[in-house]
Amino acid sequence: MMSDVTERVEETEGEQDGAGPPGGQTSLTQPSPSPTVQDSGLLSLPWEIVAQIASHLPAQCVMTVLPKVCQALGDVCKDSTAWQLRARRLTGSRVVFPVGPREGFDWPTACMEMENLTACWAGVRCSVYPPDPEARVEWRREGDREQRPEEAASVMLEGGGNERGILDAIEGRERAIDGADPQEDPADPHQDEGQEAGGVQIQEESGFQAALQRALQRECVPRPDSLESVPLPPGHYAQINSVLLVGGEGAVCASGSRDWNVNLWDLRDAPGGRTVHRLVPHGLATSHRGWVWCLAARGPLLASGSFDHTIRLWDLEAGGEERGLIPARAVVLCLAFSQPNLLLAGTFDKTVSVYDTRASDPLVTSLQLHSKAVMCLAADEQYIISGSQDRTVAVYDRRAGKTLHKLRLRSYLLSMSYGGSEVWAGDNRGAIHAFSLQGGVLRALSQFDVGHTAVVTGVHRSAGSLYTCSSDRTLKVHLPCAPPRTLCTLQHQEGVSGLSVEAGVLAVASGEMSVEVWRVRT
Structure with missing residues (x-):
């Protein structure tokens, strides 16, 4: 899409008298002069229409490509109002954005991030597939003594500290992470093998x-x-x-x-x-x-x-x-x-x-x-x-x-x-x-x-x-x-x-x- 935008703008500028070098092509390294009343084509349109056209391009294109095409189009990315309208289109009109202070807010970056986020994440889902029977896991670093996972996970805090007491004190995070399936937590040092938890019998290594x-x-x-x-x-x-x-x-x-x-x-x-x-x-x-x-x-x-x-x-x-x-x-x-x-x-x-x-x-x-x-x-x-x-x-x-x-x-x-x-x-x-x-x-x-x-x-x-x-x-x-x-x-x-x-x-x-x-x- 970015290359198409560049080609269309070059063709338009090539039609302008004196707007580009011989051959009708505008160099991307040389900014074009601002349009005059005699100009025709895209840049002769009212600024509001140019901004509206640009609003349908990806934010990344507006930020990185248009400034290289010509100076006039580069000014589009400096229009704060255009960015705010773009952001409203992305978030919807019934929400507040940004949530915090508007002064100094980076509208272009916000729009680019929201477009990328929406394009990537809307509709992502999770699924489960059968395990690979050839899957193999190596647990030990070379040179370490062999140690069962249960043994490493059941050790107490050095110095006699009570880990469970600390976790009970800070409660929410640890209880919620462990609490749903206590029999499946390999790192609970106080969960004895074979102990019943929530009516579920826990077996060794389960x-x-x-x-x-x-x-x-x-x-x-x-x-x-x-x-x-x-x-x-x-x-x-x-x-x-x-x-x-x-x-x-x-x-x-x-x-x-x-x-x-x-x-x-x-x-x-x-x-x-x-x-x-x-x-x-x-x-x-x-x-x-x-x-x-x-x-x-x-x-x-x-x-x-x-x-x-x-x-x-x-x-x-x-x-x-x-x-x-x-x-x-x-x-x-x-x-x-x-x-x-x-x-x-x-x-x-x-x-x-x-x-x-x-x-x-x-x-x-x-x-x-x-x-x-x-x-x-x-x-x-x-x-x-x-x-x-x-x-x-x-x-x-x-x-x-x-x-x-x-x-x-x-x-x-x-x-x-x-x-x-x-x-x-x-x-x-x-x-x-x-x-x-x-x-x-x-x-x-x-x-x-x-x-x-x-x-x-x-x-x-x-x-x-x-x-x-x-x-x-x-x-x-x-x-x-x-x-x-x-x-x-x-x-x-x-x-x-x-x-x-x-x-x-x-x-x-x-x-x-x-x-x-x-x-x-x-």
Whole structure:
């Protein structure tokens, strides 16, 4: 379509007297002069008609191709009103978009993202096919001692900590992920073999085998002309808690699991992908000595937070070599980078800690912003936004060194996405919340029911996209308007524990032991 637009415009301009070089062709490298009253053809039409014609072209074409054709058509992409009309056509006239402040909003990017999202995701469905009898899974890293999956999954937190007590305290996320089928959770250290749970007799290895079977069976079926689904072969032997795309191109995926390990996947390899590296410090057999609960990355630096009260730093440019160990005072529940070397951690002991990853003594400051566990974090160079089990959301100004604003909710937040002037978050009841952040003031805009019936474990929002996942076994893709327009719902066999989006690639981690990747078909 883009080449057709270019050819039509060139032909039109070639008919104009003196509008192009000999031969009737207009060079794409030389902008054409603005049309005059004597001009004929496309550029002689009233500006409103030209803008209307351009509104039927893909947003990406308007942004990247028309400016190369001629200066006059390049001005189309500068028309804010035209972009707003396009956005209204995409979202519908009965919704509010954007949900947050309109000042400084990136309309072209939002329209391009919404068009791409709609083209790719509308109508996506999931199906199940019989497992490949030749499927083979290798669980052990070379050099590791052999260990049954049940053994690795049933260990207690080092130091005598009570994992179940912590999980009961933060309740929603863990209960909902595990609660639907407790006999199928291979990582429940308090579920004895043969014990009855919910009237179902649990047999030895049944949970592990059932989860493995589903990981091998599930196949998500996209629209054949838009997306491809890449279920990575299992690389963990316990439930995956966190997934993160790193590197800026959606080419590498990190996953953190209850098997105490962090794995890296190279998505550029063969269709099935492969484990690039299991990140293991020198002298240890696993990445951590407790469940890996959260991940964060900035540039080449990857951070993993664990139930073992530590944060480990990994250098992606050095193949995942360990770069440092940061001791925390409690279970690490969430991580976020506010600057390339400034890492934030939210912990079970009600604290938000700020660390300088370059320093030998990394702790910069500890903030007591809440009265209960800190469940989610988001940040930029100035503000830290934290959500807690005490049902509050706090905004802390790093430059001023003080808390600027605090909101009390009827539920508590477990996942958060912050960009521009908007904050989107998911709570323990399945609702999605939208906030605006301007001048340090956090204002609740709206609360949405998008169809989740349990804890919202992951949220990703950009100018033109919204992804949510829940322990109710669903992942949903929406347009980020008020109310959100849901394009599709993906059903999973187990609760979905996290998602990550980067460069149009989506990675999903569920209660099973594999990572599912969606990307645009090339």
